Amino acid sequence: MERSWDGAERESADDTDPRDRRRDRRGLLGHPEHEEIHRPRIDLPDLLALNRMGSFDWNLDSGAFELDAGGLAVFDLQAQEFDGTRPALLQRVPQEEGYRLDSAVVQAIQQGRRSCGAYFRIRCRDGTPRWTHVQGRILRSEAGRPYRMAGIVREATAELADSALLGIPDEERERQTTLVQWTTTALSRALSVQDVTDVLTDRDGPLRLGADALILGLVDNGVFDVIAATEPLHMPELLHMPLDRTLPLSEAALTREPAFVTSREELLRRYPRLEPYVQGIGVRGAAFLPLVAQDKVIGALGLVDTEPRRHTAEDRNLAIALAGVIAQSLQRATLFDQEREFATGLQASMLPRRIPAITGGDVAVRYQAARTGRDVGGDWYDVIPLPQGRTGVVIGDVQGHDTHAAAVMGQLRIALRAYAAEGHPPQTVLGRASRFLAELETERFATCTYIQADISSGVLHVARAGHLEPMISDAGRHVHWPTVHGGLPLGLATAFGEDHYPETQLFLEPGSTLLLCTDGLVEQPGLDILAGINALTSAVQDGPGELDALADHLSELLWEQPGSPDDMALLLLRRLAEPGGPATPRLRLHVHQADPVGPAEVRAQLRRMLDQWRAGEVAGDVELVATELITNALRHTESGALVSLELLAGPPGRVRLEVEDRSSHWPRRRSPGETATSGRGLLLVEALSDRWGAEARGAGKALWCEFTVPAPEGA
Structure with a gap:
């Protein structure tokens, strides 16, 4: 037995009749005089699958994504794991690789190219990495609008075994991964445009994006408005300018193409209008990136280096990918601001x-x-x-x-x-x-x-x-x-x-x-x-x-x-406070005649207020006296009780308690016997308070008592 090119086992040629072998060779040469050998036909999808390849068809309008059996095998997916949408592939494509793919597609569409290709990594079911290559044809309408992309996806680990793509140091890959994760995580929490700019311009924002400073602007009706800039890029004269090619961000927004400059001289040669503004800025390099979301330019981002730095191809691809992430966040934030303004206006009208x-x-x-x-x-x-x-x-x-x-x-x-x-x-x-x-x-x-x-x-x-x-x-x-x-x-x-x-x-x-x-x-x-x-x-x-x-x-x-x-x-x-000075802190509460829990609620509120006034040990005496006076008012009158508590200025500080009712019967002190069950209320008031008395109040009366509040220790 020997193994064929596709891995299938078949009988060795040595086990067949020599005449059959000659017939086989003649049949392969196609001589009509010999008998024809019938072999099963291999369809195109099977041919692709045998070569670790598959096809895809992506509807750019609806987002539907078709992947044949060979393509599913490349992504190490089973048919039931794929629902016909690109997000279903995210379980195999790492986040940073997904952004690299997105940036490649966006760039190809923006530049009007007919095809797009990119290498990327996936993570198989068992956790092992696999290099993959995708090549697609971009189909456009007569008006030039892209509506479909179809192509081939294939395994590429073997062909990249000695490639520079695999030679990127692990620490550099880790840096890029961390950069993508930080950007996406921070921007995912940003709701408004202000939130997005706060994320990008905070103290470490430019450094996390791989730059020393940044400038960000939006396009609105032919005008480029700078909405955020870090020092030293804050230029008040250029915050609101017509959209033209005399400035780098405007040009990036107009052409939809990123621009990379490697020196201050190159920057001024391409944009001489900037010369008065960059005299004190040590520009050693910059990247000017269009911000495109859903095929619409919404602005541009500038990343400036003040120290010498070489931008590799990976750095440029990463910058383009991050620009896509920022563009999506800004578009979402702009929509949020518009909807919030609508909601606020609708509510305010009501x-x-x-x-x-x-x-x-x-x-x-x-x-x-x-x-x-x-x-x-x-x-x-x-x-x-x-x-x-x-x-x-x-x-x-x-x-x-x-x-x-x-x-x-x-x-x-x-x-x-x-x-x-x-x-x-x-x-x-x-x-x-x-x-x-x-x-x-x-x-x-x-x-x-x-x-x-x-x-x-x-x-x-x-x-x-x-x-x-x-x-x-x-x-x-x-x-x-x-x-x-x-x-x-x-x-x-x-x-x-x-x-x-x-x-x-x-x-x-x-x-x-x-x-x-x-x-x-x-x-x-x-x-x-x-x-x-x-x-x-x-x-x-x-x-x-x-x-x-x-x-x-x-x-x-x-x-x-x-x-x-x-x-x-x-x-x-x-x-409003009454004229003549600050008002005396006071609490007034009403207890209804038929409210069985009213006295308990009043006691609880008195306790909370006395704690705020720092009445100390006096609070318990006030609470006990208040309970006695409230009970007497509810039991011996036919109305509720009005309870007032005041903090009187000192020295010494005093707490004044009043309980008012609508009865004209004046209180009197009694001398109850040892077995009496009542008559000790005023004795209790007299024993616990420093002063007490009764006053006529219109249709009723008020019993009052005062308690001296001890001064805090160390006062």
């Missing part, structure tokens, strides 16, 4: 165009569209003038991030505004808004907080529908999150027959600020919302005092820097 002035108060509002292009959100805010000098403030969020959410938001905002303007209390406004949303025949629900505010007295009536609770920051930057009872989100509440929303009464002291926001400000994917709430609390405490500056600070610090994928609405309402 929000209030003007915020009414508030007597005795000030308002600041902010809205940020989602950082996901046209995914318009349903967040909104509103400020509504109400009868009797009151003001309604609203914050809300419709479920979803699309145009439907924005449309529902616009209808709901108008309906809620109409209900509020009629003077209805918050619980009625939210109840009607929930029924309105349920009747819109939409599956979306909405969270919302509505507050009816009387700025002159500081009284706030709050109703909440599944939304975040409000925050209050007093004049001393002490922040607390009051407990506000709420109901189900709008729409869902009606569906479940629970569209009743309880009201909570809060107080906004002079100089204090009320904050309402949607979850886009405090919630980040993968993080606990409590971390966002704590960050918001710290940002308010450390932020600027002026209201608009504080709104900008919160938006930039908590939303823009992390790059939230959700939209965000923010509303700040401040009650």
Whole structure:
């Protein structure tokens, strides 16, 4: 037995009859007088496969990529592993090799060539590398537009055994691989054009691209605009110039061909217009690369060397490949900026165009569209003038991030505004808004907080529908999150027959600020919302005092820097400080008569505020006395209780506690017996406080007591 050229085994010629061998030779010579020898015909695909070759057909318009059996064998792929698209080949083609291929194809198309060929490496199923060669014919329409590429792919490891392509040092290959990986990874996180330029122009950006400095520009309506440049290439006179061939980047954009210069003299010989600008720049070489994406020139990139350097063929191919990556990123970023502008404009058209002035108060509002292009959100805010000098403030969020959410938001905002303007209390406004949303025949629900505010007295009536609770920051930057009872989100509440929303009464002291926001400000994917709430609390405490500056600070610090994928609405309402000096830090809370958990919630909020005031051991005494006074007010009167806590200036510092009710019965001290179960309340107040007393307050009275706050150690 012997093995044929294709590896198949057959019988040795020595085992056949000599006459048969003579007939075989005559048959091969084609003599008609001898009998014809019939051998199976080998089709072209089989011939290619026998030679480790295959064919491909690439539709440049649709992206469909056909690969025959021989081509699949070259890529070490099985038929079920290939879905007819180029991305399916990425499991065999390393990333840096893929960019080299892309750059070769783009360059061939840009230069108008009819064919394109390139060597590249693949990684086989078992991990071994394999050199491969591709050669394709570019088919163009009558107008010259490329629409198809067809050709041959084959194994090339054997023919390159002694080639210079295999002689590239491993460290150089590692450098190129690292360069490609860094560029693609960094640019994959860039959303806007500004993000892309930040990546390229950061401290080590040019060095990572293999240059000492870079300059980047975009083409727009026949004008070349430089959008980024590192020192010493910043030339203000050349930032906005007509597109012509007198400057290297403009020429690269016009011709679609890269240009490489190896000295300052060559640069000035080709572009004498640059002579006044490069006197102080030690240019030793440069590469000017067109940025082409989807067969459209969007700009050009310049990479400048200030130290002597020889650009090898591999360096040039790599630079062209990186230019393709940057072009794709810029095109994606430009589209993102356009879509973001569209989303912001659409959302802004549905929000209030003007915020009414508030007597005795000030308002600041902010809205940020989602950082996901046209995914318009349903967040909104509103400020509504109400009868009797009151003001309604609203914050809300419709479920979803699309145009439907924005449309529902616009209808709901108008309906809620109409209900509020009629003077209805918050619980009625939210109840009607929930029924309105349920009747819109939409599956979306909405969270919302509505507050009816009387700025002159500081009284706030709050109703909440599944939304975040409000925050209050007093004049001393002490922040607390009051407990506000709420109901189900709008729409869902009606569906479940629970569209009743309880009201909570809060107080906004002079100089204090009320904050309402949607979850886009405090919630980040993968993080606990409590971390966002704590960050918001710290940002308010450390932020600027002026209201608009504080709104900008919160938006930039908590939303823009992390790059939230959700939209965000923010509303700040401040009650102006009274003339005559800074306001006294004070907390006021209302306890309803029929609220069984009200006293416990008040105690918790008192404790949080006393901790901020650093009341120390006195905090426990204040909490105990407050519990006694609140219990007496709820038990012995027919109204709720109004609890006030103030921090009085010293020295020494004092905490003043007041509990007000609407009963005219004056408190009196009793002497209970040993077995008595009541009557010790005032004795407890007298024992724990430094001073106490009672005052008449209109239709009722107030019991007050003061506690001395010990000075901190070392004060």
